[in-house]
Structure formats: C-alpha cells, structure tokens
Amino acid sequence: MTGTLQTTEPQDIATIHGYHAHVYYRNEAERAEAAVLRNQIKARFEVIPGRWRDQPVGPHPLPMYQMAFATDVFPALTPWLMLNRRGLTVLVHPETGDEVSDHAIHPLWLGEVLDLDIDFLRAFAGRPGSA
Secondary structure (H helix, E strand, O other), X not given: OOOOOOOOOOOOHHHOOOXXXXXXXXXXXXXXXHHHHHHHHHHHOOOEEOXXXXXXXXXXXXXXXXXXXXXXXXXXXXXXXXXXXXXXXXXXXXXXXXXXXXXXXXXXXXXXXXXXXXXXXXXXXXXOOOO
C-alpha cells in the first residue's frame, strides 16, 4: 500500500461522518475467531455488520467482513479492538467521502498492515456517480 504525505492544511474532523472496521482472516481457524469477535462487537457496540466476504473483494487482499459505526462509537470500540482483536488484523478507517484517502492515507491498522489495492479504489472513484 502506498500513501502520500498530507501537505495541505489540516482537515477538520467534522468531515468524518462514520468509520469502518474491516476484520480479516486467512483460514477456517481465523474465520472462527473472526466469528467470535463479530458476536462480541455486536453485543457491546452499536454497529452495522457487513456481509462475510470469503474471497478478497475490492481493495481488500484477504477475506473479511466490515463493521460500520458512527463517530461517537469510535472512542470506545477502537481501544476495545486494540485489546480484543483475537490476533486478527483489523483495518479501521474514516468515512469522509474520499475512499482513496480513507484507505491509503488515513487508516489505522491493528495487527499486520496489509497491502490494499488502492488502484482499484482510484479506478472506482473515477466512475460516474461514485462521488
């Protein structure tokens, strides 16, 4: 994954209208851990769980699911994930309306940093109706 350093004026955090947490797994054992984690998250936090993606999809190089959550959930969920991610890799990124920057410049990685296909996002961002 290649990002660029931000050289503009600081951005207002009000541009963040939510977050996604992507929970990755490589095999059936990790998928089982991801299922336990998913249930724990849903029981403790107000999230919108996404579908299981048992094959890589979009810019994501591994199977995963995502959890969408509001900005007011971030201060509790993110530290909880730091302590309870069950050895899994988790990507937390803001939702600002700029998918490329959200994934390439502004991500928070818990565990291994994965190589996302940012070119996929760039191509998607260029499609009509994608903004």
